[in-house]
Amino acid sequence: MQAAIDEFIADRCTEHLACAGVDAAADVLRDFAVGGKCLRPTFMYLGWRCGADDDHAALRAAASFELLHAFALLQDDVMDGSTIRRGKPAAHVAFARWHRERELPGSSDRFGESAAVLLGDLCLVWSAQMLRESGVDAKALARVWPRYDEMRTELAIGQFADLVNDAGAFPALDQVLDVSRRKSGNYTVRRPLEIGAAMAGCSSRVLASLGTYGEAVGDAFQMRDDVLGIFGSPTVTGKPAGGDLIERKATSVVVAAYQLADSTVRGQLKELMSRRDLDESDVDRWRGLILATGAVDRIEQMIDSRLKRALERLDAAPLDTAVRAALGSMASACAERAA
Amino acid sequence: MQAAIDEFIADRCTEHLACAGVDAAADVLRDFAVGGKCLRPTFMYLGWRCGADDDHAALRAAASFELLHAFALLQDDVMDGSTIRRGKPAAHVAFARWHRERELPGSSDRFGESAAVLLGDLCLVWSAQMLRESGVDAKALARVWPRYDEMRTELAIGQFADLVNDAGAFPALDQVLDVSRRKSGNYTVRRPLEIGAAMAGCSSRVLASLGTYGEAVGDAFQMRDDVLGIFGSPTVTGKPAGGDLIERKATSVVVAAYQLADSTVRGQLKELMSRRDLDESDVDRWRGLILATGAVDRIEQMIDSRLKRALERLDAAPLDTAVRAALGSMASACAERAA
Known part of the structure; x- marks a missing residue:
């Protein structure tokens, strides 16, 4: 399960996030992908197992739910103003720090929130893509x-x-x-x-x-x-x-x-x-x-x-x-x- | 084109937004749906016409691009801090006003931004749904x-x-x-x-x-x-x-x-x-x-x-x-x- 998520995310990071000019995005996304309990993928896969045998494509389909969850967490933390997630700085906090350290123009906090929302959007799009391309x-x-x-x-x-x-x-x-x-x-x-x-x-x-x-x-x-x-x-x-x-x-x-x-x-x-x-x-x-x-x-x-x-x-x-x-x-x- | 968008949105508003406890959301969404130039749906449909005849299903598929555009505008306006869109208050401003008028607890501006981002998420999901269910x-x-x-x-x-x-x-x-x-x-x-x-x-x-x-x-x-x-x-x-x-x-x-x-x-x-x-x-x-x-x-x-x-x-x-x-x-x- 974890391997399927890691592989999909690694591909996306190399192909897309590298050219976004925000090298922090790939790091934030990778942190998100390894820290979770994979509850939703597990339930999805157990649902599958109620009517079918073990299957690699179904496992990849289930793993996509962890990316959907990343979308929800990234944006919830912005909306709730939560600064800590899984014992580390929340994504918007990490992005704001990245912006501040580079002394970029404009508000670092605003940048952090926007970047976290956008990374959430990407996770929403990518989760559906991963499900669609799972092989099911x-x-x-x-x-x-x-x-x-x-x-x-x-x-x-x-x-x-x-x-x-x-x-x-x-x-x-x-x-x-x-x-x-x-x-x-x-x-x-x-x-x-x-x-x-x-x-x-x-x-x-x-x-x-x-x-x-x-x-x-x-x-x-x-x-x-x-x-x-x-x-x-x-x-x-x-x-x-x-x-x-x-x-x-x-x-x-x-x-x-x-x-x-x-x-x-x-x-x-x-x-x-x-x-x-x-x-x-x-x-x-x-x-x-x-x-x-x-x-x-x-x-x-x-x-x-x-x-x-x-x-x-x-x-x-x-x-x-x-x-x-x-x-x-x-x-x-x-x-x-x-x- | 416009009729297809209106119909899809009216269904979503009745079915979902009515129970979200935010009656402003349906109004904001309807405003968005009628104000646009439908550039993206028009180009999508012209692309279709490069290889196929006029078709109602393809028209609905094309219309879904206007909802995708609503997603982009709703969230862009929050990120750019733009307060005016199409000559009217931007969605996050309208949501903040709704919150302020009801004297709800918490920050009205923060509520307005969160609500606009979420309505954007819904438009992102619904645009793909409208495309998928277009009949193509x-x-x-x-x-x-x-x-x-x-x-x-x-x-x-x-x-x-x-x-x-x-x-x-x-x-x-x-x-x-x-x-x-x-x-x-x-x-x-x-x-x-x-x-x-x-x-x-x-x-x-x-x-x-x-x-x-x-x-x-x-x-x-x-x-x-x-x-x-x-x-x-x-x-x-x-x-x-x-x-x-x-x-x-x-x-x-x-x-x-x-x-x-x-x-x-x-x-x-x-x-x-x-x-x-x-x-x-x-x-x-x-x-x-x-x-x-x-x-x-x-x-x-x-x-x-x-x-x-x-x-x-x-x-x-x-x-x-x-x-x-x-x-x-x-x-x-x-x-x-x-x-």
Whole structure:
């Protein structure tokens, strides 16, 4: 999987990025390509394996999802103003530094953001190209495209909805879960699985089972991410401790805490959620308040119930034993990533 | 052509943008869809007509290029900080206003830029979808995709190169022409023509003629745009008078003036090209200096020679008379847009 991504990216870097006058672009892209967990390619390939045998072309098709993910991360980091990704400077920060070091005219920050958005655009175009040129036969690919376009639309629309989903606007938990399902959960688990299975020509019965499994695992994945975004260690998340609080993201944990709090604590949370600047002690205090409301326990219960639902659905589905086992492990891994 | 675009966009707006929680997005997109000159779809369709008869599916395929153009404009305006497009507020400005009027939390400007980039992403995805679902048969489309991916890559790479192409860096004229060919000329004329012709199964001889014609017309188009960007009336360009000077763009006219100037004038130009803020009288003075160098005459000569080359190549190509005449008119229209 990783080899297929590396090879495709190396070709693109040599052929195109070398002449863009921005030698930093190839470095940033290569960093992106090696740092990921390849969750989406893995789910896509497991979807394929629900209806077909191991196949190199299908593996390349699946690997293309990692490039699509690079597009999403590159542009999200600009929009969220996230400065750290996978323990290193985010792409827009790296590009801004490149610009500053060369003392080029104009704003380095603006250059950094534009360059990261453009590299994202390239990844969006290249991911579709890699899928198209994967070697998967035309009939199987024809089943992929409508779902693929639907997924990419859902991803961008979800990010759109996320832009107006600020903690200071006090959204409801259902609304937050809906946005994060569209922005992240579906696109991480359900859609790659369904697309892989459709490519393999799976029956609508199998597709329905994978849809239910995928939605539940995607939800669990996103809620685990929300817990880690507040309580996770930077060495695990590759992001600053309490990053979601600093960015005032309206995550499931933040919103559940607000809903569970009594009126005194709610007032304190409200004040923190509306504050422009937070220092480390504010973040610590916020963390303590959240824990005291029982919000983390509530979210952990929700993660458990999603995991249980996913595994039950898996047991009932007409799947090959090895594939069922792999999907079971992936579900647990998504739900239980270590803090 | 316009009807095909309107219909596709209306479907997308109803189905997707309504649930994004940003009602402004559908309005912005509709504005974009009706305001354009449809140059790229026209060239794509004329390319098709070089090898095939009139066809509704091919017309829809060609219309998809207007959505690709919307992607480019939406994101370019953010990167260039252009606030006006086609005589109206640019999309990111309209989105920022929407955010401000609703008194939503967070920065309105940041929201506006993010929303415009995302709407651009959606247009990029939807343009490929519209092409894929145009009704053009699979064999003809298979000839399109490699060239289409190549064009989209070239467009993004050209914009990348443009980011470091600031007037304050005093690039050479050849370099500027090369960047603008990659960023704008090729993608406006040559690539759409070649893609349409490839879709129709034209011979390599016809493709080569269209390539030469397209490159020359694209260059002429871009240089005309550069003249208008400094001397054009806002009612024609839909942008502020002298907009390229205000944005310190390293256009062909700006750079030719610098190269043609004597050392005294060069010093004055250098000072203007490096200045952070320019008022109206600075722009007027800069315009006068450029005219005095003879740069506009030089660029007009270059436009004429490109137009001549394009028409000669057209005469020698094995084309249907009506198609040749249409391509001739388009070449003149691109080279001679009224100031």
